[in-house]
Amino acid sequence: MKFAHLADCHIGSWRDPKLKDISTLAFCKAIDKCIKEKIDFILIAGDLFNTSFPRLDNLKTVVSKFKQLKDLGIPVYIVPGSHDYSPSGKTILDVLEEAGLFFNVFKGTVENGKLKLNFTIDKNTGAKITGILGKRGALEKTYYEKLITEHLEKEDGYKIFLFHSGIDELKPKEMENILSQPLSLLPKGFDYYAGGHVHIVDDKQIEGYGRIAYPGPLFPNSFAELEKLERGGFFIVEDENVKWEPIQIYNVEKLEVDCNHLSPDGVKNKILEHFKNKELNNTLVLIRLNGTLESGKPSDIDFKEIFEYLYNKSAYFVMKSSHAVSSKEFEEVKTDARNVEDIESFLIKEHLGQIKLENLTLEKEEELIKNLMRILVTEKQEGEIVPDFERRVKEEVSRILELEL
């Protein structure tokens, strides 16, 4: 038996025009690799798309790849993830499943308020596959709490469990803030637990369970992920061997600059110097700044010049993260205000004009900010249910912004 385990494809995740097709490209590359490797079936552990309704151009490409797999007799088994599931059931995944392009294995019945999952059996290999979808805010946890596990655990044969959740005991330190659930919620005794949601590459044999594997995203989904992973990939599982297949789209060149004791010009020169002898063809450049500038403000660093320089060296795309760099220069704000409202009003006036919108005068801007603050500070009233509270706030905000929310 040979199968591929993909997760977190997040098709349509990058918004920048230069990167908007990158996750689709990664998906196509992964499928091509699967075909070349003659795998028996493919697992996708959630978040195939970045939203429940992806852009049509991306969708068209993805559908054509699924069609290719179908024609070749390579079945695809999925569970929806926190990005592409929809509480209403209105998701493109349903349409694609209806078209026979893949199987959603989150299937079963409800018995006495408990969830009884059914296995989907792969015809070619006899592998028994089931799983639970991922929801936003790790709300799928309640599904696990209501899960009947006995029949799942007793079932013979090669069993695969697809899930789209973080596991408390296994998540890495840098992901301590993501919502996750305890390992004990997973049904025991499966041969392979195909995980998604946590963007890490990890594969562990866990006593009492089996192999729990996260292949990570097919393509990194953010600046920090690009920095850490540089590229995405997926697992190819053959018998007991789990092999991570990287998907290389672009080269990644990263630089972390310690701005301590440097002026804005010093930072710029350091960056330019670093890349002076580098070949940047077809490369994503990542620049992270941290520390405290000796003089000037972070906004004084001439990124325009840096970017121009890097693009002139044929970099494909340049990204920077400068939120961790600070300035020694403090601007003291003096106020004789006596209460919170006065201070708020003073600070609003101090910062007016930073939003550039047509027909937005300073007076209008001040009024808009104050009105928004007034609405957003509202608390849920006694007896008011959450949906009503949300609706009330939305209506108020939409009235103030003159937008349909």
Place this chain on the structure above:
Amino acid sequence: MIKGQVISGEFGKIIARQKSEAEIEIGELLVADSPNGKILLQVYDLIYGSQISQQNLEMISGMKLEEGTDFELFDANLRNYMLAMMKSLVTIRDRNAIVSKSLPNVFSEVREIKEDDLSFLTKPKNALFVGNLRSGSKVLDVPIYLDGEKVFSHHILIAGTTGRGKSVLVSNLLWNSFGRNFGILVLDPHDEYYGRNKIGLKEHPIKENIVYYTSKNAPIGTNTLRINLDVIKPHHFDGVVDFSDAQKQAMSLYYKEFGDKWIEAIILEKPLSIESAFRAETLIVVRRRLLYLLDLEFANNQLFCNGVFQLNSGFTTISDICKHLEEGRIVIVDTSNFSGAVELLIGSLIANEIFNKYKYYKMNGLLNSKPVVSIVLEEAPRVLGKEVLEAGPNIFATIAREGRKFKVGLTAITQLPSLIPREILANMNTKIILGIEMKPERQAIIESASQDLSDDDRTIASLDIGEAIITSNFARFVTPISIPYFEDVVKKTLKGKEEVVMEFSELG
């Protein structure tokens, strides 16, 4: 009902004669009406009184015992009676209670307490129910609440001999803390609070408010306790494991050079860049002790983790626990499978992390928005005992001394309070005292109580199972309470509660 009449005494020792058909018990609450208001009195001793001299009483008894003489006393109720020693707790005026500063008049009648008399006992902010008011052995329908935020941050001591109801009391306190935004960490060496195989806190309807960590066979929905070795720093062993100064220095040097990987470096015998920093034997001992303590194994040049401390998992366990506490949850860590040192090491890891976080919050003005955190320590003298603290300070002693400033407190449980230094006992501003038979233990409590308990030695000795008295900076008077059975509390809460039926709308 009239129970007696004040006849003499002094402030703190008011003597009343008991009415013949009335029965007065030690610990009973009585009320004497006075022109200044009602004086709430508590009986702390009972003695016999008689109009017949002692010599004659002995003679009468002898005549009956030795000669079988049948006799009857004239006005027997007038001649022989009981005398009750009472102290005034508070003076009640309208709905206010103030410290008593006067005595009830001679011949004032003392009567049984009524629930109306206690209308001044209002529900405080952050109310934490501790039990019902008790008058002697009679339980009144008057719930006693303490301000949870105050009592938890200013430390609670729960003292009592084995079998008097400490665990039931703690279970009740935890049960009543659900959904009240108190972060409570319970290091549970007997695995008795969660209720893995019996009724326990897991039954509470606010299920999301409890988190349970156990190292073996985690029940569904609970966490397997795994702690990554990288999380442990040399100072976590302070006051928990007795390393010598040389051993501590060796550990610090390794930490300085190898950072988070210092334990691995010691076990794998990686050399330090500075030479001859300490004797080779020192490192051998440290290595051996770490291997044993952390349940590690070194074979074929590889490090294997057999226990709770792991190389490849448990990276976020300590921070997850702190997050739960900061979100006002009850976190129970089952330490029943561990040696005392491992249990305390885990406690030290969590306590250090949460205490440092709360210090940071205070420094940055964020503390007000955080819930109070309390760490429940069973057999508290293991970390707060005089002998332990003589060997060096530990995080629990630091919390006992400074924690209240940072909203982090201890709930220390012990049957031997005398082993805890007086300074720390005095810092425990709320003491819930159950029956204690041993005089030195009672004495330790009495001497460090928030209110004057000097006359309550007998009261404490006579407390039955499920009876307690509370002395607290945040209670108006030394409050006798009855602790309800935990099972009854659970049944009462769950009565009429139906499980929410879920819909699995996305199910294919």
